[in-house]
Amino acid sequence: MPSHTLGVALPIMSFVQYPADHPFPIQNLPYGVFSTDAQPVTRPGVAIGDYILDLAALSKTAHWAKSPVKAEVFQTANLDAFVALEPEDWAAFRAFLTSILAPSSPLKADADAVLLPRTAKSTHMHLPIRIGDYTDFYASYAHAFNAGVLIRGPENALQPNWKHLPVGYHGRASSIVVSGTPFHRPTGQILDKPTDKQPIFAPCRKLDYELETAFIYGGSPTKLGQRLTPAQARKHIFGLVLMNDWSARDIQTWEYVPLGPFLSKNFCTTIAPWIVSPAALEPFKVKQYDHEPALLPYLDDPEGYNFAVPLHLEVKTAESGDYSHVSTSDMRHTYYTFAQMIAHHSATGCNIRPSDMMGSGTLSVPSNDNAPNDGGLGSLLERSRLGREPFALNDQRKDMTWLRDGDSVRITGVAKGDGYNIGFGECEGTVLPAVEA
Template structure:
């Protein structure tokens, strides 16, 4: 997709053009008794859900981020303030958000209205808020996976990424496979390998080719470790919310194993997600029209009111030699050729019984390049950024030959959408590469 005033990186042929038409939504400016600056990522307009624990109360429990605090929903459910809640207290007296995610959209909407009221400046909760507000950034507060993820599917839904990767692998004439514009391509991932932001992981080991011309593989640590700038969503028939995601990828293991059944060990070792689930209600003002499809999709994928979200996504790398993160890429949640609704429709078309706490990834989100940075600032993977490792780039003063991730490197993804007088943030999705297991 080429948006007005932008262009594809100079080293890729120009793909077809579509226009992304914004949907303007007016948002009421509401306030809370919890104080925070106007650009804080967790204002009352956001209210993302997560799961946390503390040193003094190690049991995990659901909460909502508001400013620099977490509203402890388990604690709140045991107070007199819960009398006006449209949701039973037992829903949040659990270790995760599964029971709440399993409810219906009208329940989510009613509870969001309750939260907005209970956190408003005139709320009676203000008098004893210390009993239910936990410092979010304190060392004694720990964030966990928000749901018990039953199944995980990752799609390949960004036109820009699919086209760019295809050019590098097969050339411009065959960049996209024949099926790509007809269905949301995806693969079944490994739910047990999904970890919360801040969890380090070991470099994977598997079969790779020592040299590209080799016919006999070796068993060795991955040499081409990559990140994938993604988002993911939770939901069954209806989408409960979205999180940031990094689907780490072992490109050399992937190259050897993917024929004929696609990714396997190259994707099953670690997937990192941010701890906060941001709801569609919070993202309503940032809707943009979906891509135009040429050729037209089959009727079961029709989504005439379809939309994506214009949420900027930033990716940074901190090397083992550096104390600071270096900016690498800025993309957007809107760069999906297929909407989340279309992904659900296709996933369930065969009768697949999706469950409320299943998670589905968007696939790597690359954006069109621009005239200021035609070769770098819009790409969601090192595969694209280094052109399959053939063209090292300067990350910072300490690393002028960046191609793939090295031991000790940390990758951080953030996403913040700017509204009228407020911001909607997704928190951080961060992970660090540890050396391969000893003896691998």
């Protein structure tokens, strides 16, 4: 197996070698689903350095004897069976992986049979789970405020309910795709001119990205009528992924009154292929936002926290062929914790099932001077002021407002720890022309 230079001695080591700044060290061990040209069957794997540990293949070897999880859990096309286990099972299996990848592990002698090149063109990533239900929240104060100012003015930027509950909408699970999947520009009802009263049916003219994080619910499903506290909900967070909830702003403007987004959000949502566990993010916990006014007791989360993970968004145009940096935000910028979002979701007794996915909403950086922070905005709606203020993306496009056909958007996230990094991979998608009738 090829080897790489290990930059520094890490507190936890592996016989798989990689640079010290690699996003997938043994401290990470994110889960995904992959296939290869040689073996086109999709199966679960774990990223370690530039390799994927094939869990299906490993489960058929003698090395599996010490695994706390049954082999058949990973002899499937996705991670659903593993996600449906309990948090203590996830923790035990993570410990097993750390041990089996340790420098002294006997697996080292058989590594070529179960470790496959992750970056090879013959390796393909797939959706890691079969997403049952999908809910997207609107939990970044900066984004909600910025958008509200543009639509309603600073005095009425936030709706009266926003600081009392995590606002969200039910999305469409069927159109969630894995990173690298292109999608067609949506077509729908829009107003040709802002003053028009009669809509037209046309391709979206104001296509936007949304820089987000999503989290996967796991463990035992809740029963219809059952509610979760934030403390209970936190235990059910199997892992986190990067997400881009593509948005058709002109379709959204016309349709969202009175029931919120529908066709403007259901045409495509992109997620990264790797699910990072909360255990890997423990060193990056930060204090949650202060809540003023105080939240109602069912949302109270005194032990709540957010994760500090810088998130970078880039756009590549057909003219340039190279990515241009647009925004740097952070996973920490959610007014509500992920546990509070789940708790609120269950407040009515809505049952939640393993492999359900929930999004954070667009993450933007707060401003200290009441002016939008252009370098930390998570959407073009904010960056271009609803398309009213074009900006220079690169030398070839100096009038950027909304996404054009052929544009690609890439989101990455890497938390820098003490001698190691925790990466989330890439969340990338490309806009194709609208499908002609």
